[in-house]
Amino acid sequence: MNFDWELACSVCPRTGSPEGLPTVCPDCGQPWLVRYHRTPAPTLRASLAARPATMWRYREWLPLLDGEEPVTLGEGMTPLVRAPSVERALGVDRVWIKDEAQNPTGSFKARGMSAAMTRAVLAGARRYTVPTAGNAGVALSAYGARAGADVRVYAPRDTPPRLLEQVRVHGADLHVLDGHIGDCGRVSREWAAESGAFDVSTLREPYRIEGKKTLGLEIAEQMDWHLPDAILYPTGGGTGLIGMWKAFDELRAAGWLPANARTRLFSVQATGCAPIIRAFEASAEAPTPWEHPVTVASGLRVPGPLGGRLILRGLRATEGGAVAVPDEVLTEWEHKVARAEGIDMCPEGGAAVAALAELVRRGTIRRDATVVVFNTGAGWLYR
Numbered sequence: 001m002n003f004d005w006e007l008a009c010s011v012c013p014r015t016g017s018p019e020g021l022p023t024v025c026p027d028c029g030q031p032w033l034v035r036y037h038r039t040p041a042p043t044l045r046a047s048l049a050a051r052p053a054t055m056w057r058y059r060e061w062l063p064l065l066d067g068e069e070p071v072t073l074g075e076g077m078t079p080l081v082r083a084p085s086v087e088r089a090l091g092v093d094r095v096w097i098k099d100e101a102q103n104p105t106g107s108f109k110a111r112g113m114s115a116a117m118t119r120a121v122l123a124g125a126r127r128y129t130v131p132t133a134g135n136a137g138v139a140l141s142a143y144g145a146r147a148g149a150d151v152r153v154y155a156p157r158d159t160p161p162r163l164l165e166q167v168r169v170h171g172a173d174l175h176v177l178d179g180h181i182g183d184c185g186r187v188s189r190e191w192a193a194e195s196g197a198f199d200v201s202t203l204r205e206p207y208r209i210e211g212k213k214t215l216g217l218e219i220a221e222q223m224d225w226h227l228p229d230a231i232l233y234p235t236g237g238g239t240g241l242i243g244m245w246k247a248f249d250e251l252r253a254a255g256w257l258p259a260n261a262r263t264r265l266f267s268v269q270a271t272g273c274a275p276i277i278r279a280f281e282a283s284a285e286a287p288t289p290w291e292h293p294v295t296v297a298s299g300l301r302v303p304g305p306l307g308g309r310l311i312l313r314g315l316r317a318t319e320g321g322a323v324a325v326p327d328e329v330l331t332e333w334e335h336k337v338a339r340a341e342g343i344d345m346c347p348e349g350g351a352a353v354a355a356l357a358e359l360v361r362r363g364t365i366r367r368d369a370t371v372v373v374f375n376t377g378a379g380w381l382y383r
Contacts, residue, residue, distance in 0.1 A: 096228070156183070
């Protein structure tokens with residue numbers, strides 16, 4: 001096949017071919033990144049308005065072959081909603097919430113799974129496995145059903161029951177285990193090796209990043225090809241943060257954004273599981289696994305993210321930062337925003353707003369700033 005991209009290791013000099021079902025770099029075990037041999041012309045911006053309101057409107061920026069149709073449920077182009085109640089409460093000039101709850105499977109995970117499934121189906125994969133804190137399992141189950149593929153999902157026993165039920169609704173083979181997502185990941189990889197199933201765990205294949213990259217493409221388009229001063233992103237595996245960092249670099253290089261367009265990326269975690277915050281504050285190159293991860297925000301309960309090095313590099317390259325918030329504070333903001341703005345906030349979304357309050361209090365984010373915070377999923381799935 002005539003691929004117009006290649007794979008480049010995110011840590012070592014190794015490059016690789018997109019042929020088959022790539023996983024991680026065989027030399028160092030770190031994630032691959034997609035590197036394109038094409039540069040979409042800035043004149044294409046004018047054509048976007050006439051295209052379908054999904055993430056695939058950016059097909060020139062995504063790993064698609066000529067004439068190829070993606071495995072899609074209409075994901076992407078979620079609204080950017082102004083939050084005046086948060087602006088008043090914090091004294092910040094402009095706060096926008098990127099509401100990923102309005103994706104087909106109720107969360108931002110739909111983006112990455114659509115891209116991953118599109119590439120894996122073309123390569124011939126018919127059986128898939130994933131560990132999940134909830135939303136990734138729902139998304140893989142739905143996109144697997146769309147593609148007519150078999151899906152197995154491993155989830156911690158304390159995953160919110162409605163998320164588990166959504167996995168069952170789409171016909172996946174659900175296995176509930178004691179422990180956290182890291183434990184589920186180990187069992188999922190063992191089963192993949194035994195069965196030949198394709199493992200689509202976070203950053204163990206290269207295309208979920210490309211799907212999540214569309215978060216950054218959309219923010220740029222929705223803000224008339226400008227960037228906010230800061231973006232606050234709830235960080236478990238961190239694929240979306242890495243994807244946005246990649247998107248903004250690519251947009252600048254292609255002339256779709258001014259060369260001086262910059263935004264600061266902030267990683268948000270819970271105090272009961274904060275490996276990225278600990279590593280950032282220690283000026284470490286990579287995080288160490290968090291001991292005994294506990295938080296009501298199940299999507300943040302990721303003790304040892306594979307992409308930790310990339311997350312930290314993105315935070316530092318954009319002069320951003322990292323902040324952890326207690327469960328009681330993120331829950332308070334989750335409810336406040338839901339009641340004042342009508343947005344069905346998930347706990348991770350509450351964490352992002354709570355983190356903004358803390359960063360404003362510290363003076364890290366100025367009160368005259370334009371800020372985007374992420375609501376990564378639908379709150380009703382957690383209740």
